[in-house]
Amino acid sequence: MRAPINEDPSTTTAIAQELTITTGYRRDDFDWNIAAPGGTPNILSELTWSDLDTWTISGQLDLPIKDRWRSRVKLDLGTTLNGDNQDSDYLGNHRTLEFSRSNNNVEKGTLIDFSVGIGRTSTLLATDRATFSLTPWLGYSTHLQNLRMNDGRQTVSEPPMSLPLGPFDGLDSSYDAFWHGPWVGLQGDLALDDRHTLSGQIEYHWADYDAEAEWNLRTDLAQPVSFEHDADGHGINALLSWRYRAPKGPTWQLSLGHQDWQAGPGDVTVHTAGGDRLNTRLNEVNWRSTKIDLGVNYAF
Numbered sequence: 001m002r003a004p005i006n007e008d009p010s011t012t013t014a015i016a017q018e019l020t021i022t023t024g025y026r027r028d029d030f031d032w033n034i035a036a037p038g039g040t041p042n043i044l045s046e047l048t049w050s051d052l053d054t055w056t057i058s059g060q061l062d063l064p065i066k067d068r069w070r071s072r073v074k075l076d077l078g079t080t081l082n083g084d085n086q087d088s089d090y091l092g093n094h095r096t097l098e099f100s101r102s103n104n105n106v107e108k109g110t111l112i113d114f115s116v117g118i119g120r121t122s123t124l125l126a127t128d129r130a131t132f133s134l135t136p137w138l139g140y141s142t143h144l145q146n147l148r149m150n151d152g153r154q155t156v157s158e159p160p161m162s163l164p165l166g167p168f169d170g171l172d173s174s175y176d177a178f179w180h181g182p183w184v185g186l187q188g189d190l191a192l193d194d195r196h197t198l199s200g201q202i203e204y205h206w207a208d209y210d211a212e213a214e215w216n217l218r219t220d221l222a223q224p225v226s227f228e229h230d231a232d233g234h235g236i237n238a239l240l241s242w243r244y245r246a247p248k249g250p251t252w253q254l255s256l257g258h259q260d261w262q263a264g265p266g267d268v269t270v271h272t273a274g275g276d277r278l279n280t281r282l283n284e285v286n287w288r289s290t291k292i293d294l295g296v297n298y299a300f
Helices: none
Strands: 018-034 045-064 069-092 096-105 110-120 122-126 130-150 153-157 172-192 196-214 227-245 251-271 277-299
Touching: 018 130, 018 251, 045 277, 069 130, 096 130, 110 172, 130 196, 172 227, 172 277, 196 251, 227 277
Parallel strands: none
Antiparallel strands: 018 045, 018 277, 045 069, 069 096, 069 110, 096 153, 110 130, 122 130, 130 172, 172 196, 196 227, 227 251, 251 277
16 A cells, blocks of 8 residues: 655555465576695685576565564475586696596485565655665575485596596485575565566675585595585575566566575585594685576465
8 A cells, every 4th residue: 555645655664464485496506615634735626516407486474563664484495306516626726637527417406595584664755656665674594405416427537546437336425505694685665556566685694604415435434424514604695576466366476586605715524434533624615596486475
């Protein structure tokens, strides 16, 4: 409902209870690299997951609190359908003297994003044609990625490696990454002609980054936790949405989102099969994600 023109728009914002359910497609790229103990080479091993195609389903609940304050809870679930993985090892600095590389498939991974937030909405413009409101947000989020490696194929094998080139059996390794921490955001909503609403939101996240890996073919490493990663990170999330309220029925929503996260430098703890622990440096972690969703919005 729009405010009459002669009223103060900052005091007339009506916040509805809303449930939004969407489904869509998401593509992720993820990589990390570590240094050798002692620092040389500065990149000993590098893992890259690229073109991860994921089907997602999302639910978001918006609830008014009091005096233009509102809360939000959002959950995204995803199942990775396919993707590519590369595992490279080097003897020289700056990715030189590559002595091992495998190129592998990625299937059956899972992605989970959970976020809660609280914000205060103010209407900055209210006319008979459009209403524009702004909401600063403060929240906390967690992001879990279960990344898989299977159907292995050795593509580079130089001394000191002695693995034959070509496909190899039994690869079923996993890398579980966990980002969690607070965030701040800003959302703008432009409502047009009672039918169409354009929304944009940007968030800045601070994150603790933790990861565990199970390298199932490495008999020299412990199972199921072969090594761990720990670092501080940060990320930016951006979301653009369009809503159309049909004359009869629910409100349809189309959204386009992008995430860009980094972590490191940090620590690596390697667990050997004999029970020892080895430590080295985690250089960096990079994660990028783009998604498109279509769904319905219910106000109640």
